[in-house]
Amino acid sequence: MEHLGNAIVQGVLTGGLYAMFAIGLALIFGIMRLVNIAHGDLIVLAAYVALIVTQTLGLNPLLALGIVIPIMAVVGYGLQRGLFNRAMGTDVMPSLLVSFGLSVIIQNGLLMLFSADNKRLQAGALEVASVTLSDTISIGLLPSLQLVLAILVIIGLQFLLYRTAIGRAFRAVSDDPRIAQLMGLNNRHVFGLAMALSCAIVALAGVLLAIRANFDPATGPTRLIFGFEAVIIGGLTSFWGTLAGGIILGVVQSVASSFDPGWQILAGHIAFLIVLAVRPNGLFGRVA
Amino acid sequence: MASLDVRRSSWLTHLATAGGLVLTALLLSAALWASNDTLRLATDIFLYIALACLWNFLAGYAGLVSVGQQAYVGLGGYGLFALAAKADVPALYALPLLGCMAALLSVPIAKLLFRLRGAYFTIGSWVVAEVFHLGAILIVPLGGGSGMSLPIRAAQALGPTPHDRFVTTYLTALVLLLAVLTMIFVVLRSRMGLALTAIRDNEAAARSNGVNVDRVKLIIYVAAASATAMVGALIFIQKLRISPDAGFSVNDWTALIVFMVVIGGIGTFEGPIVGALIYFLLGETLATLGPVYLIILGAVAIAVMLIEPRGIWGFVRARWGLQLLPLSFLVRPSASKIEK
Secondary structure, three states: OHHHHHHHHHHHHHHHHHHHHHHHHHHHHHHHOOOOOOHHHHHHHHHHHHHHHHHHHOOOHHHHHHHHHHHHHHHHHHHHHHHHHHHOOOOOHHHHHHHHHHHHHHHHHHHHHHOOOOEOOOOHHHHOOEEEOOOOOEEEHHHHHHHHHHHHHHHHHHHHHHHOHHHHHHHHHHHOHHHHHHOOOOHHHHHHHHHHHHHHHHHHHHHHHHHHOOEOHHHHHHHHHHHHHHHHHHOOOOHHHHHHHHHHHHHHHHHHHHHOHHHHHHHHHHHHHHHHHHOOOOOOOOOO | OOOEEEEOOOHHHHHHHHHHHHHHHHHHHHHHHOOHHHHHHHHHHHHHHHHHHHHHHHHHHHOOOOOOOHHHHHHHHHHHHHHHHHHOOOHHHHHHHHHHHHHHHHHHHHHHHOOOOOHHHHHHHHHHHHHHHHHHHHOHHHOHHHOEEOOHHHHHOOOOOHHHHHHHHHHHHHHHHHHHHHHHHHHHHOHHHHHHHHHHHOHHHHHHOOOOHHHHHHHHHHHHHHHHHHHHHHHHHHHOEEOHHHHOOHHHHHHHHHHHHHHHOOOOOOHHHHHHHHHHHHHHHHHHHOHHHHHHHHHHHHHHHHHOOOHHHHHHHHHHOOOOOOOOOEEEEOHHHHHO
């Protein structure tokens, strides 16, 4: 039972990271009904940006966030204004196919620049620092940081969406883009800011992922799928539901992996499909 | 105003039908005179055209934008290898069997995926393909992560010499492609084709007019899955070797296909064929570029989507009012009335 307990604890902490993958995805879907297939590849792109920043400036990865987050936010704003805004409409197909094309371009671009080799960010003592609770359970500082940061991101987003002018603009374009425009909002700019925000969260998630695990140019789609599964398992109603979805996914993967590492990711997919079969609106979603 | 002449055929469709028959006869006769390399390339082209037409059938006509069709390509490949290696089923008999198996399996998958609307269906289809991919890695009797080769006796059952085997695969691929094209053509000309057009134009309106949207989509999904699995089986007869990464590759069996269809013209019968032919024409010179070729294709597909979403064939059809197959209706003032 002890090793199961440890697997559950580790899964909960990993869930924080999955929730961060998911929140960026859920945010832009909520605001502009856009599903960005390149989301996972942007996470990996952020990891490579962090790699360059840490190597050239010799910074600790967490300090490098101060540079990586603004860079990714600008990339997100540019992508939205230059690409996605032109493809969005009542038909979801153009935006889907454009983001799918972008995903393939980012993957192969990274492959050309950095080769298919595994990379990892070096974070010194932080990588291994941990608190031992019992013989089998020890809590790593870095995984705990993931969960804490995910919670802080959610609290920050709640504040932003419900207490600030830009949050009001996000909610307005989400409710009715045409009326929002009539009220004087520049929808294209608001959409751009939403994607910039999503990519800022992506940058945070990408750097944390890159300290924790190896990455290579082909790892993006799996991150997209984890985020997507967390969103659907949680039900499309709140960020807290998404966090719960991420944690459930993390726990299922971690427990399955403790029995047989080959089942780790597959078990997560199967859990997602079971939720879809039994509760299509997600575990915490309202029944439509 | 009553004097309108509405018909599907024109001199061009008659010409195209005649041309198509001549081309088919020519391609059939190639089995007698073409070299091994030519046969092999032609087989690849047939199979890619079939995949492109099937993906277009799903996305362009039924609005089911799947990025998980590699699930069925790999399923067909693995199914064929398993039947040949473990049950000694000859490859050509295995094909229809695999088509039926894929159809049966795709029904519950469709029921599950259809719970996800629009864009979420797309990512859901990818999850299913990943389940197949990771599942294949765990099946040790089929070689696990490293995959397996087609047993020599199974390959020899296709023909005693390599040339015979190329001819058999070539003719099977050609027949399969013709069957796929005929199926799509017949469906589009039928009541279901009308329902598809109605769904594409306005799904809510189609429902309220009595179109059973979910049933239509289910039939299209199952038909596409079944045919895709048979194409997949033939692809891996060509390659003689399969592994989870090759069989369930999203780049090879979905990304390339999507780019072909988008560039050629999504939602048109001819577009995927045009796109696949362009891919092979350019591929001969550009494929050596590797990742750069995929980047170029992706960029061109995005540009097409933003500038001319109907693709090359959609543009040609709209610009000159051409259509090679008698599918959509042409409306003209009736000739006899004009004289009056």
